[in-house]
Amino acid sequence: xxxxxxxxxxxxxxxxxxxxxxxxxxxxxxxxxxxxxxxxxxxxxxxxxxxxxxxxxxxxxxxxxxxxxxxxxxxxxxxxxxxxxxxxxxxxxxxxxxxxxxxxxxxxxxxxxxxxxxxxxxxxxxxxxxxxxxxxxxxxxxxxxxxxxxxxxxxxxxxxxxxxxxxxxxxxxxxxxxxxxxxxxxxxxxxxxxxxxxxxxxxxxxxxxxxxxxxxxxxxxxxxxxxxxxxxxxxxxxxxxxxxxxxxxxxxxxxxxxxxxxxxxxxxxxxxxxxxxxxxxxxx
Numbered sequence: 001x002x003x004x005x006x007x008x009x010x011x012x013x014x015x016x017x018x019x020x021x022x023x024x025x026x027x028x029x030x031x032x033x034x035x036x037x038x039x040x041x042x043x044x045x046x047x048x049x050x051x052x053x054x055x056x057x058x059x060x061x062x063x064x065x066x067x068x069x070x071x072x073x074x075x076x077x078x079x080x081x082x083x084x085x086x087x088x089x090x091x092x093x094x095x096x097x098x099x100x101x102x103x104x105x106x107x108x109x110x111x112x113x114x115x116x117x118x119x120x121x122x123x124x125x126x127x128x129x130x131x132x133x134x135x136x137x138x139x140x141x142x143x144x145x146x147x148x149x150x151x152x153x154x155x156x157x158x159x160x161x162x163x164x165x166x167x168x169x170x171x172x173x174x175x176x177x178x179x180x181x182x183x184x185x186x187x188x189x190x191x192x193x194x195x196x197x198x199x200x201x202x203x204x205x206x207x208x209x210x211x212x213x214x215x216x217x218x219x220x221x222x223x224x225x226x227x228x229x230x231x232x233x234x235x236x237x238x239x240x241x242x243x244x245x246x247x248x249x250x251x252x253x254x255x256x257x258x259x260x261x262x263x264x265x266x267x268x269x270x271x272x273x274x275x276x277x278x279x280x281x282x283x284x
Contacts, residue, residue, distance in 0.1 A: 015268070019227055028054050043066075046139070071139065197278040207249075
């Protein structure tokens with residue numbers, strides 16, 4: 001297994017990831033454009049989302065796009081039928097969107113059993129795609145919850161999971177840093193590779209060209225992950241929680257020549273998680 005702490009690293013490496021791959025055809029099209037004509041190196045697939053089948057076909061056409069699993073355990077559709085996970089879904093059969101309340105419910109053994117079953121079902125669905133599993137992360141960073149993280153690590157071993165996102169952004173509130181440090185320590189102890197920081201957490205849905213250029217100019221050493229939510233223009237918001245997202249601006253930023261030039265000038269190594277960690281080797 002990979003041991004992040006023992007590697008000898010280049011000064012900087014950068015992974016550029018589009019989340020919510022498979023949620024909507026507009027997102028799928030944006031991922032394809034941003035990878036073919038821009039700086040996007042990876043995408044995180046929602047296996048139970050409405051446009052997941054189309055996203056899988058898109059990924060199969062793009063052999064250099066690194067694809068990971070975007071586990072949806074809140075505010076979305078489960079992989080399992082609702083009668084198999086009644087404690088996780090509402091009356092419409094959707095996973096709950098009250099993350100604080102749900103976090104406490106995970107202490108109940110039966111709820112935890114259903115959560116584990118849903119996590120496994122999503123891993124299994126990804127395995128059926130035939131795509132190589134580049135990384136794993138969660139919708140709304142739900143793996144910050146210790147029960148969720150532990151179940152993902154336990155289940156991920158059976159599916160070759162080697163990398164996860166650490167949602168730490170430089171400048172994060174002081175009270176959050178010990179929590180993030182604890183997550184990073186758990187991943188290290190499990191031999192799961194991870195980034196050192198993210199770009200995009202404080203600017204979710206509005207990571208435009210200027211925001212990207214500013215972030216690139218301030219990149220610290222280590223492994224960075226830019227995560228974003230590009231989509232081609234269309235009528236109405238993609239979901240009710242994305243009414244203020246500027247998907248088109250994010251897509252334009254990913255295809256910006258100025259952004260590409262800034263990345264090239266920085267000398268940063270780019271790729272998916274598998275590319276970055278293979279570049280460094282498993283033993284440093």
